[in-house]
Amino acid sequence: MRAIVKNGIGVFTPQGFLDGNNSSTFLSIEDIEVTSQLNADTILVSLKKVIFFNKNGLDIFVKLFKKIREKNSITVGFCDYDKKKFQAINRFYSNDMSFSLFKTLEIASLFSQSFKNQQKNILLYSDDKSQRTAMAIELHDNGHNPIVAPTLEDFNEKASNKAAYDYIIEYTFLGQMGQKIATRVTGNAIIYTVSAFLDTDIGNTFNIAYHHNSLNVGFRLFIFDAYKVISMNIHAFNFFSKLSTSAAEYNATIVFVGLDFTKIPESFKENMEDAGILFYEQMDDILQNKELLKELGASSASNVINKRVIDKSTVTKLPNFIDATVSTIEMMTNSKAVKETVEVNNIEIKEKEGRIASSIGFYGDIDGMVILVFPTEIAKKACELLIGEKTDDVELILDTLAELVNIVGGKIKMLLGDHKISVNITLPRTYHSVDDLLEVVENKKGVQVDLAFDNDKFLFFLTK
Amino acid sequence: MITKNDINNFIEKIPPSPDVLKQTISLLNNEELTKASKVASQDPALSAYLKNLVNKPLYGFKNEINDISQIFGILGLSASQQSVYNYMLTLLSPKKWELFALNESSFYELQANLSVKWQKILEHLNILDQDIESAITLLPASIIVSEALFKDVKTDVEMLRGVHALDYNTILLRLCDTTLFNICELIAKKWEMPPVIAEILKASSGTQKSENKEINQLGKWMHLLLFYELSKPMFINAELNDFIEFNVEYVEDIYEEFSTLMEIS
DSSP states (O other), X not given: OOOEEETTEEEEOOOEEEOTTTHHHHOOHHHHHHHHTSOOSEEEEEOTTEEEEOHHHHHHHHHHHHHHHHHHOOEEEEESOOHHHHHHHHHHTTTOOOSEEESSHHHHHHHOTTOOOOOOEEEEOOSSHHHHHHHHHHHHHTTOEEEEOSSHHHHHHHHTOGGGOSEEEOSOBOOSOOOSOEEEEETXXXXXXXXXXXXXXXXXXXXXXXXXXXXXXXXXXXXXXXEEEEEEOHXXXXXXXXXXXXXXXXXXXXXXXXXXXXXXXXXXXXXXXXXXXXXXXXXXXXXXXXXXXXXXXXXXXXXXXXXXXXXHHHHHXXXXXXXXXXXXXXXXXXXXXXXXXXXXXXXXXXXXXXXXXXXXXXXXXXXXXXXXEEEHHHHHHHHHHHHSSOOOOHHHHHHHHHHHHHHHHHHHHHHHHHTTOOEEEOOOEEESSHHHHHHHHTTOEEEEEEEEETTEEEEEEEEO | OXXXXXXXXXXXXXXXXXXXXXXXXXXXXXXXXXXXXXXXXXXXXXXXXHHHHHTSGGGOOSSOOOOHHHHHHHHHHHHHHHHHHHHHHHHHSOSSOSSSOOOHHHHHHHHHHHHHHHHHHHHHTTOOOHHHHHGGGGTTHHHHHHHHHHGGGHHHHHHHHHHSOOOHHHHHHHHHSOOHHHHHHHHHHHTTOOHHHHHHHHHTTSSSOOXXXXXXXHHHHHHHHHHHHHTSHHHHHTTOTTSSOXXXXXXXXXXXXXXXXXXXX
């Protein structure tokens, strides 16, 4: 069984009955290994579709939690249960509960720093005072507004007015929380959240592979949300200086927001500025300023470093890339594709209106990037299979499109693997419009394939 | 990935129920056990299936039983009819399973386990109805249909399920506006099975509830029984555990009764 990762949270969803006889069949050693390599800041086991479990049934997952925590220092636990199940888990592990319990996946996401929507009004209650405090601090740290009910009576009274709160939290327990640096993507900027005292541990908690992948896929602006940083020592200072120097090779910018220098040596700031790091007081100073965003590179991808560039060997694999893409879109839309033209040139998009785009990079034995330009209607149709209903919500369509392009990337990786070509794929990136895409790839040369799906034009572009 | 055309092709290829089976079932319906066993004996494959089935440890017979009339006598009318329907289903099952890690033996075991436990449930519910007893035989058809439709697109499905939790039934519904259970209903019609069998089966999907309260209740028991069986290590390893979605809320009101009956602790 494999976890499905969305918004930084990996979720296992076993079904039916969990006992000592079957639990080990749900998770193989390979599954555990794969889980530890996931790019997630939280790993959860959902009990939504489990009707019966005993301690032996949960033990295999608790062992998984321990391994993942030891290796990745991320939040682990169970979610999606009722009061009875919550009490049972507490009874089973009362003496050694290092994992967390979140009543629902939605509640878990409030505690995840990858959660995009902040400033939620949250009523919470736990009969354990220290838990109430811990939850309030975590939620506050994540930008929410927690309202703590000191007694059950008070909680019940407040909770009866459901409309007053975005979320109501009960039957939740915080074990050891994640120490990984949380990551979220806003527009075309990557935001890392750092907090407390920054020391040598930053090297362990910062996901350097994710950062490199983001550079490879074309992200050029990296913002450290440092409102909650108290101070940093020389090791952390060196880490950020090196990060900025290496980012400069990609023409990328590192920015710190909200960093308070009262407890940080002034010389650190000067040296970090010399290394190219910029400092801003408020996040909105950057995110709401489109001109500044453009200047900082949030929509630019110039001067990409690539040790191995797309060449004849990449182009000879073109049928594989096209097959992978076409079969995935065919699968998702249940329609047939017709290849119309193939040209080696700069990307040319004749019809820009009503189109959205997505890209995914690959690097390893060969490097490159696949760009897909969809008519919005095809994108909607392809996403219907994943969403389960028609939608006009552009953000939801783009999110789902990213999942679809992830499938394409996975398929490319597999097809190339069949030819003994080893590549890794980067995170998918989406573009609201063709103009957004062209800002990144306008002058790039590559192979363009125009395809038609049920008479809708669809564009595939392979570039370095 | 899968089109309505693929589904139509699959349904077209379903062989009609062989005459021997039709006659056997008709005689069993008329409570003519001896005549039914004589007709059944004419089909060597059916005879072999029945012998193999009844001599499984699940049935608990000390000595090997080889005579069909003896087998029908031991099983009785309802269980004999169930066994003949179970055999009919094996005619549809693939020689080699590709989507699920099953084989002839493990599939028989699933059929036998479901049949025996369904019998136990119906006894508990005081239901004595030959057709309702046979309803369980169509349940594994949903697995056969999944195998037939999805085996050639296994990699695509794995990729899809790698990014989004989707079961085969949902994928089929979203792609073709039909479900595994609707296809099973067509199989039942083609094989002239009593309509109540397909009705209960659809209710057992957990997604296509019946307006008939009694059928819906039986559907709940069957849904829970299916996941009780699919939680066995053999079937988790066969990747059957999540081929359809388990609807916990649907069965919550009968769970305590089920757990007592199956002695789950």
